Amino acid sequence: MRTGGPTHAPGDVVSGSVLLNAAKAAEYTHLVLTVAVQERTHWEQRTKSSYTNSYGGRRVIYMATMKLREWRSGGTCPPGHYQFPFSFELPPDTPPSLHARAKNPGLAPYL
Numbered sequence: 001m002r003t004g005g006p007t008h009a010p011g012d013v014v015s016g017s018v019l020l021n022a023a024k025a026a027e028y029t030h031l032v033l034t035v036a037v038q039e040r041t042h043w044e045q046r047t048k049s050s051y052t053n054s055y056g057g058r059r060v061i062y063m064a065t066m067k068l069r070e071w072r073s074g075g076t077c078p079p080g081h082y083q084f085p086f087s088f089e090l091p092p093d094t095p096p097s098l099h100a101r102a103k104n105p106g107l108a109p110y111l
Contacts, residue, residue, distance in 0.1 A: 001033075010094040015087040018068060022079050031069040033086055037062040039095060061095070064088050 003016035018033055042056035068084040071077065 008090055009096060010090055011092040013087060013089050015085070017083040017085045020077075020082040020084065022077055022082070025076050025078050028069075028071045028075060028077050029073070030067055030071065031084060032065055032067055033084075034065045035063065035088060036060055037090065037094060062091055 001016060001018050003014055008014050014035075018031070020031070037060070039059045039061050040056070041058075042054070045053045045055070047053065066086055066088065068086060
């Protein structure tokens with residue numbers, strides 16, 4: 001899969017293509033792309049006694065399934081290289097990426 005870049009902002013239209021390299025003919029019914037945008041969090045908290053507590057979580061923010069190609073019943077895809085374009089818009093309330101390290105323990109930067 002190829003997209004226009006490694007990062008995207010809230011509300012961006014993400015476009016790209018799925019590349020299929022078929023070495024031999026095969027029967028397919030359809031080609032589907034499922035996109036899942038996840039929020040991942042992780043932080044560590046050090047205690048006075050030199051212990052480190054780790055916290056984190058994941059949450060799916062946006063999920064979409066797109067049918068990129070449909071072959072007729074018993075359809076055959078001949079050998080070759082194929083590109084199937086796709087495009088979708090990220091929701092405007094998608095949180096942006098943030099990666100930060102505190103210079104001083106106990107203080108976290110606010111951006």
